[in-house]
Amino acid sequence: MSDPVILIVSAQHADFLLDEFGRYARDYDLRTAGSSAGALAEIHAVREAGGSVALIVQDGDLPDAHPLAAFGEWRAKVPTARRVVAAPYERFLVQAAELRPGLAKGKYDAYLLMPRGVRDEEFHGAITELLSDWGSTVAAPEVETVRIVAPPGLPLTASIREYTERMGMPTRVFAPDTDEGRETIAEHEAAGLTTSFPLLRVMTRGTHTPATVRDVALHLFATPETTTVDEVVDLAIVGAGPAGLAAAVYGASEGLTTVVLEAEAVGGQAGTSSMIRNYLGFPRGVSGMRLSQRARNQAIRFGARFLTGWEVTALEPAPEHGGTHLLHTDGGLVQARSVVVATGVAYRKLGVPGVEDLVGLGVHYGSAMTAARETEGYDVVVVGGGNSAGQAAIHLAKFARTVTIMVRRASLEETMSSYLVGEIAYNPRITVQTCVEVADGGGEGRLEWLDVRDVGTGRVTRRDAQALFLLLGAAPHCDWLPDDLARDDHGFVLTGRDVPREGWADDRPPANLATTVPGVFAVGDIRAGSMKRVASASGEGASVVPLVHTWLAP
Template sequence: MLGTEPSGATRTVIVTVDDDPAVSRAVARDLRRRYGEGHRIVRAESGESALEALREMRLRGDAVAVILADYRMPEMNGIEFLERAMDIFPGARRVLLTAYADTGAAIDAINVVDLDHYLLKPWDPPEEKLYPVVDALLDAWRSSDHRPVRETKVVGHRWSARSSGVREFLARNQVPYHWYASDEPEGQALLSAADEDGARLPVVITPDGKPLVEPTDQDLASSVGLATTPSARFYDLVVIGGGPAGLGSAVYGASEGLRTVLVERTATGGQAGQSSRIENYLGFPDGVSGGQLTDRAHRQATRFGAEILTACEVTGLEVCGSARTVHFADGSAVSAHTVILATGVSYRQLHAPGIAELTGRGVFYGSALTEAARCQEQDVYIVGGANSAGQAAVYLARGAKSVTILVRGDSLTASMSHYLIQQIAATPSIRVRTCTEVVGAEGEDHLERITLRDTANGTTETVDAGWLFVFIGAAPLTDWLDGTVLRDERGFVVAGPDLAPPGERPADWPLERPPYHLETSVPGVFVAGDARSESAKRVASAVGEGAMAVMLVHRYLERL
C-alpha cells in the first residue's frame, strides 16, 4: 500500500517506509503534524512500493529530502531498501528506524548506505526524539543543491550520434532540456528510475515523468507538445519547409487571411536557424542569432494563425484537379489550393574514409551549437568557405583553443562576405588553410585524427582533431518531387521565366497564361528560397521570395 498526502506537487517530499500499517500511519501522522504544511509526506508499507514511488518522483523531477525506513521488513529490510533508494535519490538524507536489539545493524549501516541517522522505536515524544533529527536533516539537505529539474531530461552517451541528434532537435525547437551522461551518477540514477540498464540510448524523460527509449523525432515532437498532425484536411496554402522562405510565406499567408499550414521535417529555421550570428540582415545592426530570428518568425506566424507542423517528412506531391495533395512518410496526406516549396538545402556529405562512421561523434554537419560548450579549449576544424562556415568559426573561437578553416580554393573572397573575412582576420585563434581538403578521419568511439591533403602539391598530413564541422555545398531537398515538378541537373526547382525561352510557353503547361515568376512547372505550386534554381542563397532574399510567393498565390487563387 502507498499513501500520499494531498498537497502541491512542488513541495519537497519526505518518505517513510514501514511494513506495519499502524506504525506506518503513526510515523506519517507525526511527520504531517510538524512538516505537512511545507512538505509532501509519502508513506509506503513495503520496500518495493516505496522504490516504485521514488522512481516515479525522480522521473517527474520531484525533490525528495528525507527517507525514513524501518529496519525489520520482510523480503527487503531497511538497509537493503536504502541502498537501492540511494541510486534513485543519492542526495536524500537517510534515516533507519530500529528496535534496541538492532542497533548493531544500524551502526553497520552507516558504512553500507552512508546512513545519516538511526532512530530507536518508540520515538515518543516526537518533539524530543523525532523532530530535532528531521529538522537537522532538512537543514543539511537545503544546504546542498538538490533542486529538481522539471525540464525534459536526456540521458545518453557522450559520443552517440543519436544522442547528439536528440539534443540538436530539442535545442532547435526551443525545448528546454537537461543533459545527463549515461556513465555519470546522475545519468545512471535516471536510467535506474526509468528501469533501463543503459543498453538502449538515448533515454528522454518528459517533464511529466514519461521515459522515451530511443525516441524518433516524431516521438520527441509529440511528447513536448509540438504539433505533428494537421488539424484540417484542406487548406488554402501548404508551405513545405520552415526556413526563412517558409516562415516568410507562413507569416504573409496567414496575415492575409489564407488558411495556412507550414510543414517542417525537423525544426523551423533551416540552415539559417543554426547560424550563431547573422550580421548583414536588414534591421539588426548588432546582428541576430539564427535561433532568435527563427523564434520570432515562428511566434509571428502562429500569432497570425498559421499552423506549424514539426517532424513531418514529405514524400510526394500529387495533382488532383484543382487540389494539390502533399503526402507524408507516415501515409497521411493534406490538400490545398496552392503549395509553396521552401524546402531549402542541406549540407553536402563529405566523402572521405571514416567520416560517415564518426558523424555525430566528433564530425558534425552544420554548426551543431549544442556541441559548442564541449569545444572549450579544444582544437576545432571547419570545412567550408561560405558564410555559414565563417559565422561558425567566429562563434567557436570564443572558447576554443584554436579554429582552423579548411578551404579547397585559394581564398575566401569568392564565397564569403567581406565583413566575415575581416572578422576572421582580426581573430588570432582562427587560422585559414587554403588549397586543403579532408581525405580521411580516424578514431575509436569518437573522432581523434583527420588527414589533410594539399590540393596544390598533393602532399598529405595527419593531425590530431576531436571536432570537425562540415559546411560544404548545398544539396536541395527535392528528390521527392521527381516526376512531378521540373528540376535542373543539380536538383534545384526551376520556376517562372526559366521554364522556357522568352516568348515561349513551357512544354506541357496546361494554362493559357505563362507561369508566374516563382511558379513551377505545376500551376499553383510555387518555389521560394534556396531550393529555387539560381536563387541568391541569402536569408533576406529567401524571406522576400516567401512574401512574393504569397502575392502570386493570391493572383493564382483569384483566377481559379
C-alpha cells in the same frame, strides 16, 4: 556555482554605471575596475575562482590603454564574454568615427549611449539581448526543458540535443550513474517501461526512448490538433526555413488557412547559425535559432499550424485549376489548394568513410551550436567557404584553442561576406588554409586526426583535430516532387523565366516564383538562381503570397 560576472571598467563613470546596472544584481555578480590593468586583475580573480564573465562594459576612455586594444587583451582571457562601449553623452559622437569600425571586425559587440535618465530601456534592451545570447550559447541551462540520460559516445545524443536546442528548448545531458540519471531511469521503469539509451524526459510529456530525431519531434509536438488535417487548406508550405516561415507569416496574416510541414527543426540551415549580423533590423546580430523561433511564434499568432516531424514523401498535383493538391506525408495526407516548396538545401556529404563513421563523435554537419561548448582546449577544423562556415568559425573560436577554416579555393573572398572575412582576419585563434581538402580522418572512438590533401600537389599531411564541422554547400532534396515539375541539372527547382520555353503555357513563362506545376510555387534556397541568403529567402517567402492569392482568386 557563483553568479556570472558583469564587469564595469571606467575611471570616471564606474559608480554611475554600477548604479545603472543595479537591476541585474540579483542574477549577476557586479564588479568594477578603474583601468584595463584593473580589469585584467578582476578577470584573473574570476577565472581562478572557477567563475565566468558574461559581459564587460567600458566607457571608451581608459587611463592605461586604447579602448579597442583593451578589448583585445580581455578577449584573450575571456573570449566568450560579450563586450560593450557605453560612451557618455559628451563623447558619444566624437568617438563614434574612431570606435565604430571595430564593430565590423568583431572587436566588441555594441556601441551604446550611456543612460542619461531613468528607465533607459533602449540601453537595457541591448544589454539584455547580449546577456541572453551569452546565456543561450555559453552557459549551461539553469532550468532544463529536456533532459537526456545517456552514456558517453552515443551519436544520437548529440543529434537530439542539437535538435531540441534549435527548437529553443534548454537541454541538459546526464550520464546514467548521476543522481539525475538514476532519478530519470527510476521514473521510466516505474511506468513499466524498459530502459534503453538515450532516455529523454520532457517537461510535461514524461519519459521516452527515441530511435531517431524524428521520434523526438513527434513526441514533443504531436498533439490531437497537429496529428490530423481534415480540411482542405488554402496554403501548404513544405519547409520551415526563413523562406517558409516568411510565407507562413504573410499567408496566415492575410487570412489564408496555412499549414507548415517540417521534417526536422524549424529554421533550416539558417537555424544553425550562431550569429547572423547582416540581417536587416538586427544591428547587434541575431542567432538563427532566435530568428526562427520568433518567426514561428509570429506565424502561429496569425493562425498558421506547424506540423513538425512530418516529412513529405510525395506531391500529387491537382488535376485542374481549382482542384486540390495532395501531399503525402509520414503523418497522413494533407490537401491544399496551393503549395509553396521551401525545403531549402542540405549540406553535401564529404563521402570519406573514416570521417562519416565518426559523425556525432567529433564530426558534425552544420555548425552544431551545442557542440561548441565542448570544444574548449580543442583544435577544431571547419570545412566550407560560405557565410555559415565563417559564422561557425567565429563562434567556435570563443571556446576552442584553435580553429582552422579549410577551403578548396584560393581565398575566402569569393564566397564569404566581407564583414566575416574581416572578422576572421582579426581573430588570432582562427587561421585559413586554402587549396586543401579533407582526405581521411579517424581516432579511437572519436575524431583525433585528419589527413589533409593539397588539391594542387596531391600531397597529404596529417594533423591533430578533435572536432570537425562540415559546411560543404548546397544539395537539394526534392525527390518527392512530381516529374513534370522542372528542375535544373543540379536538382534545383526552376521558376519564372528560368523555366525552358517548352515548359511555358500559352507561350508565356510562369510567374516569377511559380513552377511548371500550376498552383505550386518555390522559394528560398531550393529555387534555382536563389541568392542563398537569409534576407533574400525571407523576401521570396513574403513575395510568393500575392501570387498565391492570384492563383486562388476565382
